[in-house]
Amino acid sequence: xxxxxEKPVEEILEYLAPYKNVLVxxxxxxxxxPRGLKQAKMYAMLIEMAAKLRxxxxxxxxxxxxxxxxxxxxxxxxxxxxxxVDAVLSLACGIGVQTFAExxxxxxxxxxxxxxxxxxxxxxxxxxxxxxxxxxxxxxxxTGGICPVTACAKGLMNGPCGGxxxxxxxVPYEIRxxxxxxxxxxxxxxxxxxxYERLKKLGRLDLYRKYRSPRDRAVSAxxxxxxxx
Amino acid sequence: xLTQAGVKIRSEYCSKCxxxxxxxxxxxxxxxxxxxxxxxxxxxxxxxxxCFSSCPSSAxxxxxxxxxxxxxxxxxxxxxxGMDKLVVRCQSxxxxxxxxxxxxxxxMGEYITLRVPCVGRVPPDFALRMLAIxxxxxxxxxxxxxxxxxxxxxxxGLLRFSLTRNLLGQLGLEEETLxxxxxxxxxxxxxxxxxxxxxxIYTCPYNAVHxxxxxxxxxxxxxxxxxxxxxxVCPALAISLDEFNHRSLQQSIIRYAQIIREMKQKNCKPAVxxxxxxxxxxxxxxxxxxxxDGNIALLELPxxxxxxPMYVIQALHEGFDGVLxxxxxxxxCRFEEGNELAEKRxxxxxxxxxxxxxxSRVELCFISSKYxxxxxxxxxxxxxxxxxx
Amino acid sequence: MGQAFSxxxxxxxxxxxxxxxxxxxxxxxxxxxxxxxxxxxxATGKIVAAxxxxxxxxxxxxxxxxxxxxxxxETGLETVYQxxxxxxxxxxxxxxLLGAAALGLKNVLALTGDHPKKGDxxxxxxxxxxDGTQLVELIHKMVYEGRDLSGNEIHGxxxxxxxxxxxxxxxxxxxxxxxKLERKAEVGADFFQTQVVFDVNVALEFLDAVSHIKAxxxxxxxxxxxxxxxxxxxxxxxxxQVPKDFLESFKKISELPDKTERRRKIDEYNIEYFAxxxxxxxxxxxxxGIHVMAVGYPxxxxxxxxxxxxx
Numbered sequence: 001x002x003x004x005x006e007k008p009v010e011e012i013l014e015y016l017a018p019y020k021n022v023l024v025x026x027x028x029x030x031x032x033x034p035r036g037l038k039q040a041k042m043y044a045m046l047i048e049m050a051a052k053l054r055x056x057x058x059x060x061x062x063x064x065x066x067x068x069x070x071x072x073x074x075x076x077x078x079x080x081x082x083x084x085v086d087a088v089l090s091l092a093c094g095i096g097v098q099t100f101a102e103x104x105x106x107x108x109x110x111x112x113x114x115x116x117x118x119x120x121x122x123x124x125x126x127x128x129x130x131x132x133x134x135x136x137x138x139x140x141x142x143t144g145g146i147c148p149v150t151a152c153a154k155g156l157m158n159g160p161c162g163g164x165x166x167x168x169x170x171v172p173y174e175i176r177x178x179x180x181x182x183x184x185x186x187x188x189x190x191x192x193x194x195x196y197e198r199l200k201k202l203g204r205l206d207l208y209r210k211y212r213s214p215r216d217r218a219v220s221a222x223x224x225x226x227x228x229x
Numbered sequence: 230x231l232t233q234a235g236v237k238i239r240s241e242y243c244s245k246c247x248x249x250x251x252x253x254x255x256x257x258x259x260x261x262x263x264x265x266x267x268x269x270x271x272x273x274x275x276x277x278x279x280c281f282s283s284c285p286s287s288a289x290x291x292x293x294x295x296x297x298x299x300x301x302x303x304x305x306x307x308x309x310x311g312m313d314k315l316v317v318r319c320q321s322x323x324x325x326x327x328x329x330x331x332x333x334x335x336x337m338g339e340y341i342t343l344r345v346p347c348v349g350r351v352p353p354d355f356a357l358r359m360l361a362i363x364x365x366x367x368x369x370x371x372x373x374x375x376x377x378x379x380x381x382x383x384x385x386g387l388l389r390f391s392l393t394r395n396l397l398g399q400l401g402l403e404e405e406t407l408x409x410x411x412x413x414x415x416x417x418x419x420x421x422x423x424x425x426x427x428x429x430i431y432t433c434p435y436n437a438v439h440x441x442x443x444x445x446x447x448x449x450x451x452x453x454x455x456x457x458x459x460x461x462v463c464p465a466l467a468i469s470l471d472e473f474n475h476r477s478l479q480q481s482i483i484r485y486a487q488i489i490r491e492m493k494q495k496n497c498k499p500a501v502x503x504x505x506x507x508x509x510x511x512x513x514x515x516x517x518x519x520x521x522d523g524n525i526a527l528l529e530l531p532x533x534x535x536x537x538p539m540y541v542i543q544a545l546h547e548g549f550d551g552v553l554x555x556x557x558x559x560x561x562c563r564f565e566e567g568n569e570l571a572e573k574r575x576x577x578x579x580x581x582x583x584x585x586x587x588x589s590r591v592e593l594c595f596i597s598s599k600y601x602x603x604x605x606x607x608x609x610x611x612x613x614x615x616x617x618x
Numbered sequence: 619m620g621q622a623f624s625x626x627x628x629x630x631x632x633x634x635x636x637x638x639x640x641x642x643x644x645x646x647x648x649x650x651x652x653x654x655x656x657x658x659x660x661a662t663g664k665i666v667a668a669x670x671x672x673x674x675x676x677x678x679x680x681x682x683x684x685x686x687x688x689x690x691x692e693t694g695l696e697t698v699y700q701x702x703x704x705x706x707x708x709x710x711x712x713x714x715l716l717g718a719a720a721l722g723l724k725n726v727l728a729l730t731g732d733h734p735k736k737g738d739x740x741x742x743x744x745x746x747x748x749d750g751t752q753l754v755e756l757i758h759k760m761v762y763e764g765r766d767l768s769g770n771e772i773h774g775x776x777x778x779x780x781x782x783x784x785x786x787x788x789x790x791x792x793x794x795x796x797x798k799l800e801r802k803a804e805v806g807a808d809f810f811q812t813q814v815v816f817d818v819n820v821a822l823e824f825l826d827a828v829s830h831i832k833a834x835x836x837x838x839x840x841x842x843x844x845x846x847x848x849x850x851x852x853x854x855x856x857x858x859q860v861p862k863d864f865l866e867s868f869k870k871i872s873e874l875p876d877k878t879e880r881r882r883k884i885d886e887y888n889i890e891y892f893a894x895x896x897x898x899x900x901x902x903x904x905x906x907g908i909h910v911m912a913v914g915y916p917x918x919x920x921x922x923x924x925x926x927x928x929x
Contacts, residue, residue: 026464028424034464036424042539045546050585058470065464066424113390126573153733155746158751158801160794161730162786162813165856171733174259178584196794206792211801214708214752214767214841 001121002093003128004113009050010179012089015110016047019086024112025078025100026064027092032128035091035113037064038115043091043112061085068096075103081106099140135220140209141195144198151191157212159192165192234271235292236281242288243267243391244512249280249289254380275561276511277379278350282389290603293511294345296352302514304362313363314340318370321378321508322412323471323529334369335408340368346511347372348390349382356393356407361522366406371421373413376454378508378563383411414455416575420445422467429459429468434565456564457535461574473531478540481548483574485526486547489543492524493548499615500524503608504542505555506533508602509596510564523612533557533593534567538578539569541591545582551615555604558595568595620762620808623778624724625696626667627808630834635900636680636907638698638811638836639668641689643680652685653692658916660695667696667725668775669811669909674895676704676737678785698782698811704733707747711756712766716864719777726783727752727811728753729868750783751802758806760927783807785835787815787824788857796827809834809907816840816851816860818895834906841888843915845872851875863890888918893925900926 016022021140024047026040044060051058063081064071068090078100082088087108094115101109117130117157133150140147149155153163157184163170168187175184231394237259238249243266250258250267257273258280260266269280281291303315314337323340324332332340345351359367360377369390376381387409394407416438418429424443429438430446437452438459445467448459460468466475482502489500500523507529526549530536533556541552554575556568572593577590594607622631629636639659641652659665670689672682686697699718701711718726730750734742748756748767756767757779764776783802789795799810810833815821820836828835842848845868852860871883900906912919 006581009314009581030467034426034428036464037466038464038537038539042542045539045542046581046585049546049587053585059623110341149346153735154730154746156485156730156746156749157750158798160749160789162784162796163732163736164789166790167783171735196791205797209797210802211751211755211804213755214748217747 001032001119003032003097003115003116003119003130003228004035004093004095007103007112007114009046012043012047012110012112013050015058016051016087016089017056017144019052019108020057020059020082021086022058023081023085023088024060024062025068025081025090025092025097026062027068027090028064029069029092029096031091031093031096031113032119037062039091040064043089048090053152060089065092065096068092069099071099071103078104107143133220135215136224137215137219142210142212144202144204144207145194145200146191148191148195151194156192157215160190160196161192164190164193218221232591234269234274235276235599235601236269236274236278237290238267238269238280239288239290242286242575244286244288247286248283248285252279252283252381252385252464254279254382269597274599275379277347277382278325279347279379279382279385282350282352291350293598294350294514296355297488298514299343299345299351299355300358303341303343303359303364307363310341312339312341313342313365314367315359315364315368316340316368317343317345317348317351318369319372319378319383320344320346321376321414322372323414324370325412325471328410328412331410334407334494335366335368335405336373337366337368340366343514346377346508347377347382348381348386349377350382351386351389353393356390356397360397360402360406367408369407370412371409373411375390376413376498384385410585413453414473415450415453416448416455416457416459416468416470418446418448419467419469420447422465424465424467426464428462432458432462432570434567444615454564456532457530457568458532458570459565460536461535461570470531470535474536475537478528479543481528482540482543483547486544486549488513488523490548496524498523499612500548501526501551501553501608501612501615502549503527503538503553503555504530504540505529505604506557506568507556508561509533510599511598523615525608525612532562532564533571534562534564535545536571536574538574538581541578542582543613545590551592551611553608553611554591554593555607556593556595558597561597579602619807619813620758620780621778622780624667624780624841626725627780627834629666630708630809630906636666636836637664637919638903638907638909639665639919639922640671640909640911640913641668641685641697642671642674642687642913643682645678646680649680649685649688649820653689655913656689656695659919660693660787662920662923664860665695665910665918666907667698668696669700670725670731670736670743672700672702672731672767673737673808674732676732676734676739676742677740678737680785683718683721686718686723686819689898695704696725697723698725698727700727701728701753702729703746703748703750703753703829704731704734705742705745707745708756708767711748711753715757715760715777715779716772721875724778724780725782726779727784728757729784751805754781754783754807755805762806766833780808781806782809782811784813785810785828786857787820787837788813788859790857792824792827796831799828799833803831807833807908809836811836812838812856814838814851814855814911816858816864820859821895821899821915822902822907825899825905829902829903836905836907836909838909838911839892839895840911841892841918842868842884844884845869857870878927879894885921889921889925892918892922896922896926897929 024040024044026036028036040062044062053083053133089112097111100159118132119128169190173186177183255273257270281289370382374384437449441447457470544552556571560566575593583587596603622628670682670686686699762774848868874880
C-alpha cells in the first residue's frame, strides 16, 4: 500500500490561509494508515480549531472518496460536495492530490499528507516498511523474494558491499520527527546478507553467485505511462 | 487522595457463613487465619457486588446502589412518572429494538429503567420489595452468561430471579410478572461503509471479526464481547455498538457542549468532558457527582479501548476546555487489556494535539470504581490543572 | 587475469611479491603533503604502486583522478586510481576513465563506495547506478572491447588499465564473500586488495578459500602507531579481529614511561609481527603481495619488507 504521514498542522494552515470554506477530502483507497472519513472529520475539526486559535475563520467540511486516484470515482463522487468550497485539503497520497487537480482544474487542492513510500505494514509493532521502488523491472524471483533495489541502501545488484558487517547494514533506519530531524537510528539487516541466507536455505546459491549486469535504468525513467489497460 | 474501599464487611453483623467467600468470582474474600473473620482483599476485588447481594446477614456494605437507594430510586420514578412497570438491566445488556419488541409483546411498552453494573448485585428480596412499592410487572435484562463482565454475576442474578418467580407462582401471581430477556451489547458493521482495511480484524481481542468472502468485515455475534475496540479503530465510521454509536455519542457531545457553554458563561469554570469506561466508574443513580470545581460532562464508554480520538477533538472543537479519559487500572480490564490500547492511542493523540499546544488538555487516568472517590479525585485534579481556553 | 599494463601487474606477472601503499587527498587544493608522502613511499624502493583514495568514507576530497595523475607526474610513483560508484553514474564513470587513460594511469580500483550518509555530505543523492562489480565490467569492456556498457565505441586507442577490486577476508560467512569475489573475477578483476587483516589465521583461511580464483590477491595490513590506534581497530572497526596477544603487547608497551623507548618498542613489535605475518601469507600461491595502509607511519614500512626479504 501507499504509506503517507500527516503534514504538520502549521503547514496545512499556511496552505489554507487564503480560504474560508474548505473541504477535507479523505481517501478510502490503499493509503496506510487509512485516511478515510474519520480522519477527514478529525482534520476538519482540528483545522477549524487551529485557525480559531490564530484568530482566523476557516469552515471545514469532511467527505471521503473510495479511491481519489481514480479519475472517474474522484469526479463523480466529489462533485456534489464542492458546492461553496474555496479549496480542498486532500488526505490522499500525492497521486490522489494530482488526480483531483486534474479532474477539478478550477478547485485549488492542497496535500494534507506527505507520501512516503510503497510499503508493508507490521501491525504488531505499528511499523511500516518501505518495500517497493516501483522500478518496473522486478527481480524478486532471483533474490529470494527480498528486493535489493529497495532493501539495500545502495540498491546494489551484486551485493553485499563492504558496509555489511555481521549481517548488518552500515546505513541504519533513521526515524525523524515532525521537523525532519533524526531522533533515532535503528539497526538494519543487510539486504544482500538476507538474500544470501534465504537463497542458501532454498538451495539456490547459484542465484546468489550469478553476476547481474548493470540495470537498464531507462525502464524506470519517469514519468512512465502504461497503455491499453 | 482517598483510597477507601467501596465495599466493606461489617464484622459485627457477619455470621462467618462464608457464602460471600465462595461466591466471589475473583477469590477476593477469605477468612483471616487468626480471627476467622471474613476479609476482602481489595486488590483482587472488582466490586461486582455479588457478595453484597448474597450476604444473608446484610453485613456487607457497598458504595454504589445499595438496597435502599435502589428501592428509593424506583419509588421516586414511580411517583414522577406514574408508571408501574420496571426494567432492570445490566449495563452491558442494551435495550435494543429486539428487546423492546419482546418487552412490548409482554405488555411492556412504557417502563421505568434501572441500570445496574450487573444484575448479580441486585439482592434476592429486591423483586418482592418492588412489588411491595407498587411495581406490577418486571423485566430483567442480564448479559449473556458467558460474557458476564463479572464472570458469574449474570447467571447468579438469573438464578435468584427464577427462584423469586417460583415464589411468586406459589403466591398465586402470574408468571408474566417477572420476565427475563438476555442480551449483550455487540458491534455491528455497516457493510456499505466498510473499506476493508482490516483494522477491526486485527484489533478485536476475541477474533470476532472476519472478512466476508468477498467483502466487508463481519462480526460474529457469538464471539463478540462488545468492548468497542473495533469501533475506535475503524477509519470509515462503519462500526457501531448498540448504545455506543458515533451518531449518538457525537450528538451527546454537541448537546453537552451547549449546556456547558451556557454554564461556563455563568460560573467561568473550565468545562471538561470525561469519557469513562463504564467499569472504571459507576455514576450514582441520581445522575452525575458533585464536581463543583468545573463544568463536568460524563460520557460512558463500554471500555476505554473504545475511546476514539475523534470524540476528543470534537469535544475541544465544541468548546470543552479539556477531555479526561478514565480507564480501568492495568490488569483490571473487563476485556483483554483494552486500557493499554487506550494508552497507545492517547500517545498518538497527544502528539497531534501538541501541534496546537493542546496536549495538556487531554489526559488519561487509570482508576477503579472499587476505591471510593478515586474517580472524583482524578476529575478534580484534571479540572484544577486546566484553565479555560 | 588480463594483460599486464601497469608496473604493478607486470611485477605480479613476473612472479614478484609486490607491496602497494596508500595515499589520501583531503578537501583542499594543495597536494604538497600527499606528494611528500608519495616521495617517501617511492624512496623505500619497495612500494611498487600506491592507491589514491576517492572520497574515502564518503568524506569529500580533491578528485582521486587528479591526485593520481599529479602524484605519478611529480614523483614517478605509479598510482592505483580508486573510483567509487557512490557519486557517479555510468556516463560519468566512463568519462573519468577515459580521462584517466589519457593521463596515463594504468591501475583502477573499482569500488562500490560508502553510502553518502556515512560521510560529511549525508544530504547527497546516493548514485550507485553501477555497483563495484559492474564497474569492473565497464572497465573491462572499455579495455578489451573498446566499448562502454551501452556498446558505444571508444574512438582511437583503447584505455589500458589493470582492474582492481576490493575483498574482505573478515566477512562472515566467508562463503558469501568468496562467491562474490568469483563474480568480480568473472567480469574481469585482475587483482584484489583486501580490507585490513590483523589475524594471520583469518588471512590464511581466506587465501585458501579463494585459491581457485584466477586473480592476484594483495592482503591489506595496517601497522598501528600506538595502542590507541590498535584498540580503535579492535573496538570501532566492525568485523576486524585484532588478536588478543597483539593488543596486550601493545598495551604493555604503551605503559612504558619513556616516549622514545615506547616508540622504538612499538616499531620493533610491528616489524616483528607483520614480517612474520607476511612470511606466512606469502606461502600461499594466490597471495601476490601486501597492501600496506600505514598512513603517517613510514618508519616501519621498509624494515618490515626487508625483514620479510631476509627470510
